[in-house]
Amino acid sequence: MELLKGAAVSAGIRQEVETLIKDLDRAPVLAIVRVGEKPDDLSYERNAVKKMEAFGLKARSYVFDAEISDADFKKAFVKINEEPEVDGILVLRPLPKQIRETDIERMIDPAKDVDGISPASLAGVFAGDETGFAPCTAEAVVEMLKAYGIPIAGRRAVVVGRSMVVGRPLAMLLLKENATVTICHTKTEDLPAVCRQAQILAAAAGRPRMLGRDHVGKGAAVLDVGINVDPDGNLCGDVDLAAIEDIAAAATPVPGGIGAVTTAVLARHTALAAGRRKKAAKGRRG
Amino acid sequence: MELLKGAAVSAGIRQEVETLIKDLDRAPVLAIVRVGEKPDDLSYERNAVKKMEAFGLKARSYVFDAEISDADFKKAFVKINEEPEVDGILVLRPLPKQIRETDIERMIDPAKDVDGISPASLAGVFAGDETGFAPCTAEAVVEMLKAYGIPIAGRRAVVVGRSMVVGRPLAMLLLKENATVTICHTKTEDLPAVCRQAQILAAAAGRPRMLGRDHVGKGAAVLDVGINVDPDGNLCGDVDLAAIEDIAAAATPVPGGIGAVTTAVLARHTALAAGRRKKAAKGRRG
Structure with missing residues (x-):
């Protein structure tokens, strides 16, 4: 089984981002908006900040008290939203x-x-057009497949999980790449049988190591979006990697897989947004 | 094989609509906007007008020349859009x-x-929330299944076709009902094998009788959204009904199937929209 590693894919995106930034007058700025001090948020923020800096962007954290009122937060959010x-x-x-x-x-x-x-943005993802940006994690899965040359068109892809953060948008991005896409969830009958049909299996259920030997067909590519903490306190994905080693053709580790690509995609989106905003401003100035 | 007929389902929706209209001061008004004189459009318009009148609503046709400019059409459309x-x-x-x-x-x-x-509306359909109205044809398929008591939750549903008018929204509506949903299209490899796994098979490809014996699993419910004209000039669906008679448990005819439910759903949406607008206006008046 080949390990699909995020670092190599991230490095490729870094080159793209550097090219994008060359056309700008200044470093693109990402505002990270955090309310409270949840460990998950802090960890994601730390990784995002590190990645932005490594890629030549700037990250600014806007942190609010966990108890902030709806009205106060919205007032502050409008300001960030309008910040030139x-x-x-x-x-x-x-x-x-x-x-x-x-x-x-x-x-x-x-x-x-x-x-x-x-x-x-989500209507654009649903329609498969280029209106807006897709959720970064969903796009990172497709990015990983493409970077490793794993064919998508015509293949059977199964997505486990139907959140608006990953599962549904990922299904639409795979559909855009012409996969035959199946969406599974907690109500799916005989989940292992459905998953075994996948040539591309994407796990986005958020349950530690819920997919094992029974869920993986011979030669499948397995993409693990899950970031969970197991009962022993260790970071793990939705897939039991050790259990599928001799069945899958390729799989992403957790950590070291999709996560690194997600923040790279975030950097690319921010650089692209900066470029579009520059172009739009130029248009307005005539 | 049981024939799933649209008329009975439409009659059920009619009762709902009559109840909705009782709470209004006036008949809800549907504006039908048509540009040009395409036979498909004329036929759909005729059916929609007939249904609205039968259900106690009003239909108003706004007809434009096929050659109208983008600017002129938009000017006219804004007026219709704002018409109280x-x-x-x-x-x-x-x-x-x-x-x-x-x-x-x-x-x-x-x-x-x-x-x-x-x-x-489409972002709402994608997310599975109640923000807006779903495309009527997609909703008509789910309506038909429910009216005939065909279980959806946990079942394998296959949607053939990925348009934004039917295929994609239908996939999302079936997902909302907890089906395990697969979306197929022209790039799908071994379409018959994928379709045969369906307990619910929805055809929305727009190709006359493209689904036959090879595509239907024993006991499946087959929902045919297609409205095509075959080489002999006869109206037909995407499914070859005669070929699947001894395999499917139930199927919709064309005509007489989903079409009648679609216009009934359109009437319900219009009555619901009138009710929401009345409520919103009341809210504004205090």
Whole structure:
């Protein structure tokens, strides 16, 4: 089984991003919006900041108290949204319960929506057009497949999980690449049998090592989006990698797989957003 | 094989619509926007008008010359969109090439978008929430299944076709009902084998009788969204009904199947839109 490693794919995206930045007058700026101090958020933020800096972008963290009111947060969010220097906005989610997250999804400037949370971005992903940015994790899966030369068109792809953050958008991105896509979830009957038919199996269920030997067909490529902590406190994915070693043709490790590509895609989206904003501003100036 | 007939399902929806209309001060109004005189459009319009009148709604046709310019059409469309008496708008598509259809999709008031063409409506369908209305044909398929008591949750559903008018939204509506959904298309390898796994097979490819004996598993429910004219000039669906009679458990005829349910769903959406608009207006008046 070949290990599909994120670092190599990320390095390839880095070159693209450097080319994009050369055409700009300044480093693109990503605003990272965090409410509270959840360990998951802090870890994701740390990785994102590191990646932006390594790729020649700037990251600015906007941190709010976990108890902030809906009204106060929205007031602050409007300011970040309108900040001329900010090219992209990443909102660490889920937000605390008192904040109406769907309102924030509708408020975010689609031009700065680099992680695909707005209805406009998601409608574009659904339609398979280029209107907005796709959620970075979903795009990272397709990026990984392409970078390793794994064919997608015509192949049977199975996505386990149907969240709006990964599962559904990933299904649409694979469909755009002409895969025959099946979406599975907690209500799927005989999940192992459905998964075994996959030539490309993407795990985005968020349950530690839930996919094992029974779920993987001979020669499949297995993409693991899960980032979980197992009962022993170790980081692990949704796939039991050791159990599928002699069945799968290729699989992503966790950590070291999709995660590194996700932040690289985030950097690319932010650089692209900066380029589009520059072009739009030029257009307005005539 | 049981024939799944649209008329019975439509009659059930009629009762719902009558109840909805009782709560209104006036008959809900559907604006039908047609550019040119294409036979398909004329036939759909005729059926829609007949259904609206039968269900106690009003239909108003807005007809434009096939050669109308993009600018002139948009000017007229804005007026229809803002017309206070209009509760729902049905745009007969595709529009002629000189009109930028994606602009119209973005212009339509989501509150009046009874056939789910706006990005806001489609983002809602994608997410599985209740933000807007789904495309009527896609919803008609689910309506038919429910009316005939065909279980969806946990079942394997295969949708052939990935248009934004039927295939993709239908996949999302079936997912919302907890089916395990596979989307097939022209690039799918071994389409018959994939289709045979379906307990629910929905044909939305727009190719006359393309699905036959090879594509249907024993006991499947087959839903045919296609409305085609065969080489002999006869109306037919995407499914060769005669060929699957002894294999499928149930199937919709064409004509007489999904079509009748589609216009009934259109009437329900328009009545619902009128009710929501009334409520919103009341809210504004305090």
